[in-house]
Amino acid sequence: MTAHIQNAQLLLLSGVLLTACLAKLLVRAPVAGTPEHVHGVPVPGRIRGATALWQGRRASVGLGLTEGALGLALLVSSHLSVRLATTVMFAAATWIVGELRVRRPDTGCGCFGGLSTRRVGRRSVLRAMLLTAVAVTSLPAPHAGYEALLDGPVDVVLVLLIELAVFAALSPELSVLTDRVRRLRPVTPCERRRSPxxxxxxxxxxxxxxxxxxxxxxxxxxxxxxxxxxxxxxxxxxxxxxxxxxxxxxxxxxxxxxxxxxxxxxxxxxxxxxxxxxxxx
Structure with missing residues (x-):
């Protein structure tokens, strides 16, 4: 059962990384400056640097490609170095998201490109922490991701579905995506709309x-x-x-x-x- 849970973590991490890659490449985040003060309090230089690195367009594309490469590597390789690199990335993301919540309450985390525009809240920090814990749990997984996907029992699917539900509940990006999809729908003018x-x-x-x-x-x-x-x-x-x-x-x-x-x-x-x-x- 432990091996099944570890294999499910690989699939979850791969799915999150590939989704983050696509979001960063396809959904451009609005350009915003990085102020030196927030509410009159100086923003430390290391936070300004981390914010610029995390939210700059070129860096965002580079980071997205790195996430995509790691997501694919988790699927096709069982090498420990891939999983260690994934764990380090999520640990760094947890630190950055936590610092943004404290130091930059006026900005989004950019975790999923232009979908992550809302201010960083507790859900985003908790999500990053849980993903880091998932990455640590997946280190001794016996199989590569695609093997767990092809040969995995029902237990792997159930664990994965539960974790996806938790991930969705902790993701404010879903409501942003829903709003964008709604805006794409043709809207009937209110004076012509049928209203029972x-x-x-x-x-x-x-x-x-x-x-x-x-x-x-x-x-x-x-x-x-x-x-x-x-x-x-x-x-x-x-x-x-x-x-x-x-x-x-x-x-x-x-x-x-x-x-x-x-x-x-x-x-x-x-x-x-x-x-x-x-x-x-």
Whole structure:
């Protein structure tokens, strides 16, 4: 069982290194200067040097190629020198990420190129530490990575899947990648987007504007509902400061917007001939 776990570590490390290589080569990180002071505190020269080395474009490409070479070497070779080099790389990455979190709270780690733009947090540091521990664990693995992949039992696959899930949970880059993919999708203009009435009510009742006004509303049935451009307006009767009034909620119909605004207007006289609202929008 121990050998199976060690073999799974090789596959995990190889996958992480190859993914980091592709990200550094394909996703360019935004260019940012390295200030000498952060929040008025001088940044040590060794930290500025480490940041420049870690985040410079040429260095990023070189580092990515090195990671790719190590990832492939872990798959095809069982030589101890390859695994030692991998362990040293992850140990150095752990030190740099830890220093960035303390000394440069305004920057990303660049671990996965342009996807690692968010400030370094505890998850990134913990991920680097765990990968270093994984690299140490893989040192005595009996097989090369491809042998474990071809001949490995179900235990290797299960261990690998569990570790990949933990790795994903510790990777803020996933949310950045998801946001980029969403931006590539064609977005329907909010004024033309179909917005069911049920969606409007869900957004309304989840908003702070509704929570702040809910106790003043005197009826669960709206007086009127209509849509104009990117907004749907919902009117409820209310009792505010001893006077009857109407609260008009403006709910955004944009796909990812949760904006809800409210305004109080004087109550209009009731119309006995007014029929209950049955229309849908």
């Amino acid at each position: 009435l049920s969606e409007t009510y869900a957004r309304l009742r989840a908003s702070e504007a509704w929570t702040a006004s809910e106790n003043a509303i005197t009826s669960a049935v709206p007086l009127d509902v209509w849509r104009e451009a990117c907004w749907r307006f919902v009117v409820f009767p209310a009792h505010v400061d001893g006077r009857d009034t109407e609260l008009v909620f403006a709910v955004s119909t944009a796909e990812r917007s949760r904006t809800v605004r409210v305004a109080a207007v004087p109550s209009t006289a009731p119309d006995p001939d007014r029929e209950p609202l049955t229309a849908t929008f």
